[in-house]
Amino acid sequence: MATIEARSEGKPGTRTPGSRRIRVGIRRISPWSVLKFSLIFYFCVLLVVLFGLAILYMLLGALGVLDSLAQLLEGVGFGGDNFEFHGLAIFRTFFLIGFLTVVIGSALTVFITVLYNLISDLIGGIEVTLVERR
Numbered sequence: 001m002a003t004i005e006a007r008s009e010g011k012p013g014t015r016t017p018g019s020r021r022i023r024v025g026i027r028r029i030s031p032w033s034v035l036k037f038s039l040i041f042y043f044c045v046l047l048v049v050l051f052g053l054a055i056l057y058m059l060l061g062a063l064g065v066l067d068s069l070a071q072l073l074e075g076v077g078f079g080g081d082n083f084e085f086h087g088l089a090i091f092r093t094f095f096l097i098g099f100l101t102v103v104i105g106s107a108l109t110v111f112i113t114v115l116y117n118l119i120s121d122l123i124g125g126i127e128v129t130l131v132e133r134r
Contacts, residue, residue: 018133019132019133020134021129021130021131021132022132023127023128023129023130024127024128024130025124025125025126025127025128026120026125026127026128027120027125028117028120028125029117030113031114031117034113035109035110038105038106038109038110039106042102042105042106043102046095046098046101046102049098050091050094050098053091054091061087066085070084070085071083
């Protein structure tokens with residue numbers, strides 16, 4: 001949970017018609033909530049990327065590009081006499097690489113959060129001005 005400190009901005013007695021400005025400082029961000037959010041976010045990105053790659057793989061297969069590429073790779077001596085693309089093995093490898101990326105990315109995000117908390121103890125955090133329009 002983020003700790004927020006609020007101060008009103010402007011001179012006393014002056015008001016902008018229809019709006020109110022408040023300055024808040026973000027002092028601390030909870031690493032646990034960042035971990036939960038980043039795991040879900042990065043996993044959703046992984047699923048979107050895998051879904052996009054699956055569509056691209058099916059499209060290239062339907063157009064015959066994968067067969068042409070397999071014949072080209074056979075011609076240069078890569079993979080022996082019968083080279084084939086195995087979609088299940090390819091996507092299993094992509095999923096494992098993506099899963100490691102999710103874990104490493106989440107750990108990096110939590111590390112950055114802890115680093116932000118340490119720095120904000122020294123300098124006071126980030127100040128944001130919020131405007132409420134009525």
